[in-house]
Amino acid sequence: MSNTWPNGFRAYAANIGVKDTTLDFSVVIGDPGTRCSAMFTQSRFAGCSVLISREHVAVGKARGVVTISKNSNVASGAQGDANARAVLAQVAAKLGMRSDELLIGSTGVIGRQYPMDRMTEGIDLLDASSMNATLAQVAKAMMTTDTVHKTSRRSAGDATVAGIAKGVGMIEPDMATLLTWIFTDAEIAQPDLDTIFRRVIERTFNSLSIDSDTSTSDSAVIFASGAAGPVDLETFETALSVVCLDLTKQIARDGEGATKLIEVRVDGALDDAQAKRVAKSIVNSPLVKTAIHGADPNWGRIAMAVGKVYDPNLGPESTIIRFGSMEVYPTPLDEADLDQLSSIMKHDHVPVHVTVGHGPGEWVVYGCDLSREYISINADYTT
Numbered sequence: 001m002s003n004t005w006p007n008g009f010r011a012y013a014a015n016i017g018v019k020d021t022t023l024d025f026s027v028v029i030g031d032p033g034t035r036c037s038a039m040f041t042q043s044r045f046a047g048c049s050v051l052i053s054r055e056h057v058a059v060g061k062a063r064g065v066v067t068i069s070k071n072s073n074v075a076s077g078a079q080g081d082a083n084a085r086a087v088l089a090q091v092a093a094k095l096g097m098r099s100d101e102l103l104i105g106s107t108g109v110i111g112r113q114y115p116m117d118r119m120t121e122g123i124d125l126l127d128a129s130s131m132n133a134t135l136a137q138v139a140k141a142m143m144t145t146d147t148v149h150k151t152s153r154r155s156a157g158d159a160t161v162a163g164i165a166k167g168v169g170m171i172e173p174d175m176a177t178l179l180t181w182i183f184t185d186a187e188i189a190q191p192d193l194d195t196i197f198r199r200v201i202e203r204t205f206n207s208l209s210i211d212s213d214t215s216t217s218d219s220a221v222i223f224a225s226g227a228a229g230p231v232d233l234e235t236f237e238t239a240l241s242v243v244c245l246d247l248t249k250q251i252a253r254d255g256e257g258a259t260k261l262i263e264v265r266v267d268g269a270l271d272d273a274q275a276k277r278v279a280k281s282i283v284n285s286p287l288v289k290t291a292i293h294g295a296d297p298n299w300g301r302i303a304m305a306v307g308k309v310y311d312p313n314l315g316p317e318s319t320i321i322r323f324g325s326m327e328v329y330p331t332p333l334d335e336a337d338l339d340q341l342s343s344i345m346k347h348d349h350v351p352v353h354v355t356v357g358h359g360p361g362e363w364v365v366y367g368c369d370l371s372r373e374y375i376s377i378n379a380d381y382t383t
Contacts, residue, residue, distance in 0.1 A: 002153050003134045006160040006185035008034065008225025013133035013141040016122025017115060019070035019108070023141035025122065026133065027091055028181065029064030029102075030225045036062045037194040038103065039201055041218035042174045047074035047110075048084045050219060053103040061101050065181055065221060066091050067142050068119075069166070070108040074216045083114045087123065094126045105179045105219050107166060108144050109382050135162055142166035142179055145377055147254055152246040156239035159186035159228035165247040169256040169378065171210035172284070173218055180205060180220040180247060186236050187226035196237045197222045204244035207276070207365045210255040211374070212284040252366040253348075257373030261366065262292055264352045268320075269361030270313055276363040278314070278356055281305045283367035292350050293369035297341035299328040306354060313357070320355040 005011065011028040018024040038057045040050045049072075056062050066088060073080045084104055092099040133141075139149035146168050153162040167178025188196075201220055222240075253261045264282045269275035282288055282305040291298045302321050306314060321329040323344045326337075333341070344350065350369075 003136050005135060006162055006183050006225065006228070008185050008227035009183050009223070010131040011133040011138050012126055012131045013137040014122060014125065017118030018068060023137065024069045026067045026138040026141040027064065027095070027126065027131070028138060028183070029095065029097070029131070030183070030223050031227065032063065034063035034223050034225045035188070035190050035193055036221055036223045037190070037197045038219065038221040039198065041215060043214050043216045043218070045074065045216045047072055047106060047217045048076060048080045049073055049104045049106040050217060052081070052084055052088070053105070053219060056100045056103055059100045061098070062103050063101050063223065064097070065103045065105060067105045067179065068114070069142050069144055071106060071112055071114055072108045072110050072217050073106040073114060074110040076111065076113055079113055083116055086116070087114070087119065090120065090123050091126065094123070095128055103221060105217070107142065107179055107217055110216065135164060139164040139166070145169060145256055150247055150250040150254070152243040152250075154239040154242050156184070156186055156236045157231045159184055159231045159236065161186070161236070161239045161243050163243045163247050165251060167251045168254050169210055170213045170215045171208060171251065171255070172212045172214050173206050173208060174214050178215060178218055178251065182222040182240070182243065184222065184236070184240075185225045185228035186231040187229050188224050188231070188233070188236065192233055193222065193224055196233065196240065200237065200241050200244050204241065204248045207363065208248045208252060209280060209284050209365065209367045210252070248366055252368050255368035256377045257371040258368035259348065259371060260292055260369040261349045262289070262352065262368055263349065263364065263366055264354070265362070265364045266354050266356060267362035268318070268355040268357040268359055270357065270359040271361040272363055273361070274311065274313070275356070275361040276365065277311070278306055278309055278354065279363050279365040281309050282352060282354065283365045286370055289367070289370035292345055293371050295342045295345040297338040297345065299323070299341065302352060302354065303329060306356065318357045322353040324351050324353070
């Protein structure tokens with residue numbers, strides 16, 4: 001079933017009074033021997049959860065993750081660090097584990113201490129017999145301003161890859177993105193797991209942007225229980241790629257105030273790095289995002305975004321701009337063409353394809369439009 005965990009994992013989800021009465025706390029643990037690979041934000045203002053999780057990943061025994069929503073525990077100083085460690089110690093004691101076997105993710109408002117009295121009381125209700133939450137319940141417990149929970153699941157031979165994610169704003173990843181936990185029962189050697197995970201992340205979560213802002217709490221982790229036995233690595237990577245790309249697109253579609261998924265493909269570049277720079281310049285442009293939101297056929301904003309990359313190897317003489325299969329530059333457009341372009345931009349998925357030369361480099365990035373609702377959400381975020 002699509003809502004069940006891969007073999008070797010069990011989970012718990014509850015409300016522990018972090019901010020309101022919605023689900024705000026979850027724990028997922030793998031059987032002893034579970035391996036993990038992780039990537040974290042490169043923000044210089046990384047939160048306590050990221051710093052502690054980095055420590056525990058380095059120990060090499062992590063097999064589970066605790067997630068707290070509605071409070072990021074960022075910029076909370078020594079007290080915030082102590083609170084996060086106390087949460088992990090309490091959870092570990094309830095489940096008969098060591099605290100360094102657990103990672104922690106926290107998401108929400110910055111600069112607030114955890115309400116430890118309420119949280120401690122809520123965590124005290126956790127016990128091994130209550131670990132029966134579904135994939136969807138844990139995904140819901142991660143939500144802040146998300147409008148929908150995000151899950152994905154695929155087969156990889158005899159094994160399963162399942163993922164959950166949260167995130168709708170402050171998304172311009174520089175490692176992985178937001179909070180993303182992936183679980184598999186495939187048996188994979190640690191070096192292979194790490195290599196494959198990083199390669200997949202680069203083409204999925206690291207190719208996503210909502211608003212060009214990198215979170216202080218970004219974390220992406222994969223856990224492998226090994227319960228299904230060995231799998232073909234290529235088959236596994238394909239399944240992992242499908243799950244991560246599915247979650248990436250779900251996040252882009254659910255961007256704060258978003259009404260459209262923007263998919264930008266750049267090819268013909270000197271190399272993949274150049275293609276990615278151009279694609280990110282396009283998807284992050286407020287003028288591009290607002291034009292697509294309003295279905296304004298002002299394709300010149302794409303040309304602007306390509307040009308501002310300031311690369312001497314880029315220029316109008318080698319550039320082709322398309323929306324879907326419709327070429328808008330250098331082909332001259334008349335009023336009927338502009339009407340057709342506007343119709344393409346009214347869809348909830350707007351594909352942009354830019355060729356910048358004749359090289360082998362190509363990249364695809366994902367984002368969303370920019371609406372008035374984005375301003376409303378973020379103008380009132382802490383209230």
